[in-house]
Amino acid sequence: MSAMNIRDLNMYTILELCYHRPETPETIRLPSSFWKLGETDRPLSVRTRMFGRAWPIRAPVRDGIIPTWPQLLNSLSVPCTDDEVATKWVNDPAVRKTIHAENEAVIGEWELCTDNILYNHDVGSMIKYHKNLTSRGYRALIYSGDHDMCVPFTGTEAWTRSVGYEIVDEWRPWTSNGQVAGYLQGYDHNLTFLTIKGAGHTVPEYKPQEALDFYTRFLAGKPI
Known part of the structure; x- marks a missing residue:
């Protein structure tokens, strides 16, 4: 699938409308190499930015100040957001x-x-910090909305799995108000990865009841 086919979607929640202010360009002016992702395995410059530790899009990978959306877009509005x-x-x-x-x-x-x-930027991957804390017994819940294209849940699932802990609660649905509200995978050392069905980047904004439900259970030390 070409990236051109998804460039007009709301990256924070793909089912919602992409709101455009009159003074805001309809799409972000991404680097040209972005549109070639998936078409070649060449080490395009954008690969380093996307799969390194850059945030937001087009931010530098090297140590230093991370540009904000207003700086990146010349003080225009955050894309798609009203x-x-x-x-x-x-x-x-x-x-x-x-x-x-x-x-x-x-x-x-x-x-x-x-x-x-x-x-x-002053550190690289945060995985080692998560592993350090969870290996000492601290409980951790990592969650993602499954309609977030900005930070897709598949990436979050991948890095929690990469920690290398044994799976103790195999991938399964979790429920809220009698309905499947997402999926969960539990690891030893009290590390849990959880998705929220239909939620975008800011989970409580899109699924407030479900967010309150799983978070309340987690804080109380109850199964989700």
């Missing part, structure tokens, strides 16, 4: 007071994917 309602709600003075956020006069208004917070 944050109009969220922006009004979070910036409401009563809401800010309720969630104990500083006054807007102190820290400014809330923005989706703001460029006021900077991140730096």
